[in-house]
Amino acid sequence: MSRRRSWPQLFAPVPGMRPAVVAGLVNAVAVGLPLPAGIAFQHPVAGAWVCLGAYVTAFTNKGGPRRSRTLGLAVAAVVNAAAFAVGEPAFGVWPLTFVLFAVLVLIASLGDRLHPWAGRLGTMPATALLAGAGNTAPDQGAAAGTALLVLCGGLWYAVATVLLTPAPRLGPVLLALAEPYRLTGQRLARIAAARPAAPEDHAQAVQAQARAAAAVKALRGQGGDEHLAARLDPLLTGAAALADQTGALHTTGSPPPAVASACARAATVLSARLLRIGALLAHAPTGPAPAASPRQALDQLARACDLLRSRAAAGAEPYSAVARASRQRRLLVRIAHEADRAHVRAAGLPESLRTTRAHPAPPPRRGFDRAGLRAVLSAGSPTSRHALRVTLVASAVLAAVSALGLPHGEWATLAVLRVMRPRYADTMERAGQRVAGNLIGGTCAALAIAWIHDPDVLAALLFAVITVGFALRPVNYGFWVVFGTPLVLLIGDVSDPGDWRSALERIAMTVLGSAAALLGGYLLWPTWERGRLAARSADAAAAAAAYLDAGLRRLLSAGSPDGLGTAPEGAARARAAAEEALAAAADAERRARREPLPDRAAADRAATVIATLYGLVADVTALASVTGPGPAGAHVPVLPVFAAHAVPALTGPDADRRARDLAVLTGALDEMRIHLEDLHTRRQAELAAGREAEDTPVRRAIREAGPLVELLERIGVRVGQLARLPR
Known part of the structure; x- marks a missing residue:
């Protein structure tokens, strides 16, 4: 059974994910190269701003065919630079500040549901707006020049990925x-x-x-x-x-x-x-x-x-x-x-x-879906609730840190954007990863800033941090925060060298923003998995019952000339639906355990149901391995009776009805066992008579009926366990 995640588990690899070494090297060059270039040309601050523009654009890199990827990165570079340019003047006008920021956060929270471009850009425009607000340029010309450098950084990243990203291979x-x-x-x-x-x-x-x-x-x-x-x-x-x-x-x-x-x-x-x-x-x-x-x-x-x-x-x-x-x-x-x-x-x-170069087919183009957007923006939509929740909490934190004049307060707002997830259990996990990663990475960055004063060594360190950070980014979000935090701090150290206290202040702001995300997620329309756990388990049980029905129908119809029953395609669809519903239920059970004040008894009951359903699906899948070219159930008596009562015993509307179907199911299994024992007795007599090597009808019947009866017994046991559970 799942338990609340420990600190080491916050950095556990995501299943199926591997370090993206090539992506790490490409991003190290595309993001990190402007910094040593600026140092070499005696303009380290300009190099840092170009580096920041490339860094923000890197998060909009969704891969894909080269042409569409480059176009997307170029558009993202322009949008991010525009948001950065608006940041400083907008923060002088408070109403405009919060309107712009709230709109950008709301669009990012709706994401793909609003438009594919909104999903691609994500929270990067809002991040660029905050970065622009933190820029203290002496005049408008300098501010415009800084925004232009950020734009150049984003466009450089788009060009660099064209040159450096290898063609897709097999x-x-x-x-x-x-x-x-x-x-x-x-x-x-x-x-x-x-x-x-x-x-x-x-x-x-x-x-x-x-x-x-x-x-x-x-x-x-x-x-x-x-x-x-x-x-x-x-x-x-x-x-x-x-x-x-x-x-x-x-x-x-x-x-x-x-x-x-x-x-x-x-x-x-x-x-x-x-x-x-x-x-x-x-x-x-x-x-x-x-x-x-x-x-x-x-x-x-x-x-x-x-x-x-x-x-x-x-x-x-x-x-x-x-x-x-x-x-x-x-x-x-x-x-x-x-x-x-x-x-x-x-x-x-x-x-x-x-x-060998792979030529993946381009993804289908998606447009603006008005009907889908109306559904998403409805009052009961989880997406709209999450979007409003993130917008309100992030805006409130921004107002608080601005009113109090907290140094590096934008890091608190950024923490809200990065931590808040649609489900509260995921928000808790993200908060732990964010805080732990910032403590580790920020402390290391503070030590590096205090001890390293050579720009060349700093640039080399930055290259290594970017490489490892982007390589491990797919593996676990916690790894990215560990390396992403010093990355930003080291870039900032170029414009304000030796200020290691800024690292500690940013760590404090991250803790503040993560705490605000946890509090806001708890108070504002939280999505609790424990409230949906019973429904998820019921959906999984219904899908498993449909797969059981499809498997039994296919078993009954195997080899029949009329072709009645469930076709293999239908059974495959039922299996996929059952496995998807089971995965959703298991995911809900794991999240429910990580929520505050979890109902452990309900989670334990759900875990029992899910484990039994997993076994049932595995047994039904195994039925396909025992069906030969002929009628698989020909040697199994009362198989139609079993098939007629197995699913009702699992899905009956009341306990009495399920109990009656389960009694009939048990009787049918008893008859199957008696029949199989009789076959074994007859085969034992054949062996005693010296017919050991002969493929007699009894031996063929055992070969056909034995595996089926064993599987049907296992299915009957699991159906009985599920039927007796309280609903």
């Missing part, structure tokens, strides 16, 4: 494609070690698969590269198949003791195989090859299963153990075959493919 796509293989290999290793799985494992696998699919999909479309996408599609499909087969293996439970060692060895070898495929795709060191090949490990498992079958023929082992071991061996064989195909495809990719 390397990041292959990295995204490698992640599902790596996670599946790790999950298989946990199965081999008999370690329990957590709901987070499934969520991480789903997110990794979605990122890989999105990366490959970006190559498609008009202007994209269909040939490369088609070449990577089999690897994407193979990753999904391996994840599902590994999930099906997990649902079979622990292997019988007689084959446990051989089964664990085979799973360990296959885990190493999948990790090796991920390393091949990521162009990472693959490490030494395993001591045993998958074929050798599976041959050992086959011999262990044969020995177990012989013991069953002698009456020393129940045939149910034989059936389970055979089921696990078949799944491992499927995983091995799929891994072999994936390994051949990954190894067959030419070494030059990583550096």
Whole structure:
């Protein structure tokens, strides 16, 4: 279960994110180069202002095709410079000050919901306005010159990114494609070690698969590269198949003791195989090859299963153990075959493919959506509440620090803009990251300002800070604050050298602004996850029930000539909807625990429901792995009865109705167990009669019915657990 995040966890990497080393170097040159240039030409203050213009524009860099990216950066440079130019004169007229600032913050808070340009510019125009207000130019000409330098910095950044940003390559796509293989290999290793799985494992696998699919999909479309996408599609499909087969293996439970060692060895070898495929795709060191090949490990498992079958023929082992071991061996064989195909495809990719230029299709152009804007601006819209909340709190802090004349008060206002999030739990986390990052980074900057007086050393230090800061920015916001704070302070030290006290004053203003953000977020229309946790859990349960219904209908219709039931596409859509709803519920549960005065009992109940639903979705997904080319449920009696009552037992309107459906469901499972035990008894007799190697009808029936009955029993148990929970 989730707990309130500790200080070290505030700097935990975001799942799926890696350091952007190339982006760090590009930004170091584009943002940091004007400073040493200004020092070299004996105009360090001018270099600092150009550097600041590039820095503010860097935050509007959303990537994308080179032409649209450069145009966006140029427009952002002009807008930011205009806001900076207005800043100083506007702050002499108080009503105009707050109208301008409030409008800019409101537009930034509405973001993409208002217009794509509003989302791209974000809070940077408001930031530039505050920076302009802090500029104390001696006359209007000097102020205009400073604004022009800021404009030059933004335009320089746009040009520098054209020259320095490498063309998009396939390397990041292959990295995204490698992640599902790596996670599946790790999950298989946990199965081999008999370690329990957590709901987070499934969520991480789903997110990794979605990122890989999105990366490959970006190559498609008009202007994209269909040939490369088609070449990577089999690897994407193979990753999904391996994840599902590994999930099906997990649902079979622990292997019988007689084959446990051989089964664990085979799973360990296959885990190493999948990790090796991920390393091949990521162009990472693959490490030494395993001591045993998958074929050798599976041959050992086959011999262990044969020995177990012989013991069953002698009456020393129940045939149910034989059936389970055979089921696990078949799944491992499927995983091995799929891994072999994936390994051949990954190894067959030419070494030059990583550096091959990718041609992603340009994103669709979006215009002004009036209907969407009206919906966003409605009184009950979370977006409008958040926009008003940020605007009011930021404006109030700006008024307070201006009225009190607090030095560097703009840092308090900036802290509000950076900290406040739509959900209060996220605001609390951001506040912790902002304060911790400023304390660490600001203290280091104060020491550097006090000790370093050589401009060349200062410029070199600034280059290193920008490189590391922008490289780690995608990994965690806390890392960015640690390096972003000294970055701004060191730029400011060029115009006011040796003033280390300013760093301490800015840290104090950051703490003040973060505290104001926490207080304002708590008092003004807060969005509490604990109030929506029950609804999120109910949505996840409904989506899981729809997926269960689709899976059972598909099972009933498999191989039927009339084609009735749920098509694979329908089942896939139901699965995607269930996984999305579960991810939203799990996210709400984690946030609810981080809120002040959390309802831990409600969060624990939600965590129990979510974990059970994750298991139910995994079991339904495993049903697809046991359906053969023929009617999969032909050897399972009363399967239609089970299918007719499973979903009502989960979603019934009242407890009595759910209890009646659950009783029918339990009776159907009892009949299935009796039927399977009878098949095992008959097969035991066949083994005693020397028909061990013969593929008799009884053996085929066990092969078809055994896995299904086991999965349906697991589904029945989970449905019963959910049905008995209070609503």
